[in-house]
Amino acid sequence: MTQPFLMNVTEEIVRGLVRFLLYGVEYQTFCHCEQCEMNIIAEALNNLLPQYVTSHVAREEAFKILNTPQNIEAINKEIIHAIHKVGQGLGHGE
Numbered sequence: 001m002t003q004p005f006l007m008n009v010t011e012e013i014v015r016g017l018v019r020f021l022l023y024g025v026e027y028q029t030f031c032h033c034e035q036c037e038m039n040i041i042a043e044a045l046n047n048l049l050p051q052y053v054t055s056h057v058a059r060e061e062a063f064k065i066l067n068t069p070q071n072i073e074a075i076n077k078e079i080i081h082a083i084h085k086v087g088q089g090l091g092h093g094e
């Protein structure tokens, strides 16, 4: 039942937050294509510490530790930084 896996909990959180921000009011004029979304995720993740886990229990523990208001705020800052960088680098996504 439990297949071994390797995942980055930071990535999971970043993906969720990027979605949330991109589909919010603030960035409704920003390009919503998959490429831009992935560029933002990659850019943000390159500036954040990864948190790799190999079990569901460890994933939940890491998620609890990472999911604090302070940490989410810090991650959001990196994402906003990444959105601006991606928006400048690509022709699309004003």
Ligand SMILES: [Zn+2]
Pocket: 031, 032, 033, 034, 035, 036, 037, 092, 093
């Ligand atoms: Zn795009």
